[in-house]
Amino acid sequence: MTAPTIHHGSSIPIPPAQLASLIDAHPKPPTLSSYSYGTAGFRYPAPLLPCAFVRMGIFSALRSASLGGEEVGVMITASHNPEEDNGMKLADSNGGMLDAAWEEHAVSLANAPNSKEAMVLISTLTRYIKGKYPQKNGGLPKMVVHVGRDTRSHSPGLAKLVVRAALAMGATVIDHGEVSTPMLHHFVMHANGHLLPGIIPQRCNESGYYEIMAFSYAALLRTGKLDGVGGKRLANTKELVIDGACGIGALKIDTFRKIFGKLNAEGCVGLPMLRTVNFPGEGPLNEICGAEYVQKLQLPPNLYSPKDKLMGMSKGYMTSFDGDADRVVFHFEDVNGKFHLLDGDKIAVLVSSFIQEELRCIDPDGQAVKCGVVQTAYANGSSTLYLKNVVKTNVVVAKTGVKFVHAAAHHHFDVGVYFEANGHGTVLFGPKFYDFIAQADAKLRGTPRNNRANIALRRLRLLPALVNQSVGDAMSDMLLVDAILYLRGWDLNTWAQLYSDMPSKQAKVKVADRTVIATNDNETAATAPEALQKALQSAMDAMAAAENRSDGPKPRCFVRPSGTEDAVRVYAEANTQNGADSLASEAMMLIYKLCGGVGSPPQPFITNRL
Numbered sequence: 001m002t003a004p005t006i007h008h009g010s011s012i013p014i015p016p017a018q019l020a021s022l023i024d025a026h027p028k029p030p031t032l033s034s035y036s037y038g039t040a041g042f043r044y045p046a047p048l049l050p051c052a053f054v055r056m057g058i059f060s061a062l063r064s065a066s067l068g069g070e071e072v073g074v075m076i077t078a079s080h081n082p083e084e085d086n087g088m089k090l091a092d093s094n095g096g097m098l099d100a101a102w103e104e105h106a107v108s109l110a111n112a113p114n115s116k117e118a119m120v121l122i123s124t125l126t127r128y129i130k131g132k133y134p135q136k137n138g139g140l141p142k143m144v145v146h147v148g149r150d151t152r153s154h155s156p157g158l159a160k161l162v163v164r165a166a167l168a169m170g171a172t173v174i175d176h177g178e179v180s181t182p183m184l185h186h187f188v189m190h191a192n193g194h195l196l197p198g199i200i201p202q203r204c205n206e207s208g209y210y211e212i213m214a215f216s217y218a219a220l221l222r223t224g225k226l227d228g229v230g231g232k233r234l235a236n237t238k239e240l241v242i243d244g245a246c247g248i249g250a251l252k253i254d255t256f257r258k259i260f261g262k263l264n265a266e267g268c269v270g271l272p273m274l275r276t277v278n279f280p281g282e283g284p285l286n287e288i289c290g291a292e293y294v295q296k297l298q299l300p301p302n303l304y305s306p307k308d309k310l311m312g313m314s315k316g317y318m319t320s321f322d323g324d325a326d327r328v329v330f331h332f333e334d335v336n337g338k339f340h341l342l343d344g345d346k347i348a349v350l351v352s353s354f355i356q357e358e359l360r361c362i363d364p365d366g367q368a369v370k371c372g373v374v375q376t377a378y379a380n381g382s383s384t385l386y387l388k389n390v391v392k393t394n395v396v397v398a399k400t401g402v403k404f405v406h407a408a409a410h411h412h413f414d415v416g417v418y419f420e421a422n423g424h425g426t427v428l429f430g431p432k433f434y435d436f437i438a439q440a441d442a443k444l445r446g447t448p449r450n451n452r453a454n455i456a457l458r459r460l461r462l463l464p465a466l467v468n469q470s471v472g473d474a475m476s477d478m479l480l481v482d483a484i485l486y487l488r489g490w491d492l493n494t495w496a497q498l499y500s501d502m503p504s505k506q507a508k509v510k511v512a513d514r515t516v517i518a519t520n521d522n523e524t525a526a527t528a529p530e531a532l533q534k535a536l537q538s539a540m541d542a543m544a545a546a547e548n549r550s551d552g553p554k555p556r557c558f559v560r561p562s563g564t565e566d567a568v569r570v571y572a573e574a575n576t577q578n579g580a581d582s583l584a585s586e587a588m589m590l591i592y593k594l595c596g597g598v599g600s601p602p603q604p605f606i607t608n609r610l
């Protein structure tokens with residue numbers, strides 16, 4: 001754990017000609033028609049990025065100024081994508097994703113054909129900011145940019161460009177070095193702690209992050225000893241194995257391991273042993289390992305670590321992170337050696353039912369705060385049914401991508417749980433939740449410390465500190481899930497058996513131009529090209545007729561253009577793997593035929609699992 005490096009930009013901004021020559025020194029790649037912001041920021045092969053990174057360094061300083069000096073962030077990562085790619089995620093001052101209106105400015109600046117046009121955009125934004133926040137010296141307000149990067153080999157070079165450009169604008173740059181994406185967002189959120197109700201601002205650096213997570217986690221475990229029902233660690237949950245995807249998460253877990261050692265020595269009970277596999281350098285980033293691979297292929301990760309690191313390792317309690325540690329999925333091998341995946345849907349079910357149960361201990365009618373879960377079209381039909389019928393919570397389906405699910409959770413619920421099936425998610429606590437806690441505190445004062453309502457209050461109060469309130473966070477989510485399993489005395493098998501996933505299949509198809517496909521708001525149906533949805537619907541109807549089941553979710557498939565890759569994604573689920581595979585194969589063929597498929601026609605899947 002290293003302290004961040006703070007660089008102060010000059011109080012006198014560099015002359016426009018110098019800024020223009022910095023832009024000129026990194027021209028637009030001739031092979032790229034335009035940069036697009038995608039589902040989660042800019043993401044391209046690394047050699048295409050220097051141009052955008054210089055401009056985004058300038059942009060991030062302007063964004064901070066446009067918020068009157070609130071601090072913002074730049075994370076250099078291409079997440080779960082291969083090592084050759086890189087990219088950037090921009091964090092707004094509340095720690096969340098960049099505001100949509102400013103996303104447009106970012107895209108315009110990244111795509112300005114030359115320095116002259118870039119300078120026009122920069123001066124338009126500058127004029128607007130100066131009008132909004134006039135300064136005595138006629139300059140821009142204070143600007144602060146936090147920078148973090150993942151472990152990709154080109155990340156340090158790209159980070160330098162961002163730092164240089166932000167400094168040229170006169171910003172202060174806080175360079176955190178190698179951190180996970182959610183850590184960077186967490187730093188930014190705490191740097192502007194006044195913006196969030198109920199958040200007690202922490203030091204906005206790594207030690208502040210670890211402290212708040214580890215201590216709230218340990219405090220949550222401690223509540224297990226109070227009610228006499230929780231607080232049981234089964235033998236097969238004593239060691240938690242983390243597949244770091246050969247990326248940043250593996251390095252950061254090591255710090256947690258050290259903190260756990262100290263907590264243990266201080267008498268904290270219930271902590272699991274943490275064992276990390278797949279460190280940077282041990283294998284290729286995100287390849288045949290990590291959350292994306294494990295979730296999409298529904299297969300265990302390859303273990304690249306040397307044999308001595310794997311010795312005696314059990315596969316009974318495992319997680320896989322992605323390359324920037326903002327996603328986590330759980331998995332285990334049962335006694336028969338069969339692999340089981342517990343994805344984001346399963347996490348949403350576990351977390352939302354836990355929170356509702358605790359809330360009901362204080363408010364049995366469940367009327368005081370509105371709880372709910374936000375899913376995307378990729379959520380397994382069985383999970384949606386379970387949430388509605390068993391957990392009895394509200395479910396909203398939002399468009400794929402963190403910025404959409406996050407916004408929906410904020411908008412619809414006082415306690416909004418969101419998880420994409422791929423393991424990206426968090427729980428957002430709104431103002432009504434904090435009011436509820438304050439009222440419960442007053443109501444329960446003087447009642448026995450260990451009655452169930454008081455224990456619930458203690459648990460609920462800890463959650464906003466443990467659960468990263470800015471974005472989904474693999475480490476925070478992993479600790480939350482582990483604490484819930486411990487409090488319930490469960491292992492992964494008990495959790496897995498809450499419901500059975502419908503067999504599903506995901507695939508991709510290459511087309512000449514994926515923008516020919518349009519979808520409805522939550523992407524559950526295609527609206528263009530015209531014939532596509534009708535054909536997909538007939539395929540679904542035929543599958544439903546063939547399966548002939550009156551209970552459970554119906555077979556379903558949908559298609560959408562990816563926001564991060566040059567491909568059209570296909571999702572299908574049915575009551576058998578065979579059905580899901582053949583529905584996916586049919587949808588792929590329809591895309592190929594109706595949407596301008598390129599290359600040879602997609603081959604139908606041959607089912608090899610029952």
Ligand SMILES: CC(=O)N[C@H]1[C@@H](OP(=O)(O)O)O[C@H](CO)[C@@H](O)[C@@H]1O
Pocket residue numbers: 039040079378400401402420422424561562563564565569
């Ligand atoms: C099916 C799927 O997993 N899609 C992912 C993927 O977006 P696409 O737009 O599907 O490429 O990357 C996003 C960013 O990480 C993530 O939010 C989203 O869930």
Ligand SMILES: [Mg+2]
Pocket residue numbers: 079080322323324325326327
């Ligand atoms: Mg990621």
